[in-house]
Structure formats: structure tokens, C-alpha cells
Amino acid sequence: MDYRSIEINEINALNQTVIEDQAQVDAAMANMDYYIRRGKSERARVTLNGLRAIRNSIRGLFA
Structure with missing residues (x-):
């Protein structure tokens, strides 16, 4: 599409x-x-839950 042709x-x-x-x-x-x-x-809640899951996973690696 030629954008110059649109007025x-x-x-x-x-x-x-x-x-x-x-x-x-x-x-x-x-x-x-x-x-x-x-x-x-809702986005903040999902982000916080994701961060908690990552923290728990890291905690599980060193437990």
C-alpha cells in the first residue's frame, strides 16, 4: 500500500x-x-504470583 496516496x-x-x-x-x-x-x-497479581513461583523454585534448588 502506498501511504503517500492517502489524503x-x-x-x-x-x-x-x-x-x-x-x-x-x-x-x-x-x-x-x-x-x-x-x-x-490483574496484571500485577499475575506478575506477583510468577515472582513467587520463581522464588519458590530457587528456594527448592538450595533446600
Whole structure:
């Protein structure tokens, strides 16, 4: 694909949406923030569990 053939107006047109109900947009943004926080906490939990497993494995090598 030749990127030089795309006009900037075509790219801008792809990102335009019509907001009909601002309350729905606000609710969606609040939910998005909730899921982002939840995802970060889940990632931290998985990382911590992984580190604990590595620590226990190393401990098992020297026990």
C-alpha cells in the first residue's frame, strides 16, 4: 500500500463520530476506566504470583 496516496482528510474522516447521547459516552468512559484499573490489578497479581513461583523454585534448588 502506498501511504503517500492517502489524503489526510480521508484519515480524519475515519475518526469522526456523532455523539447522540452524552450520558452514554460518560458511562462508557467510566466503564473503560474501571476495566483499565481492573486489568492493571490483574496484571500485577499475575506478575506477583510468577515472582513467587520463581522464588519458590530457587528456594527448592538450595533446600
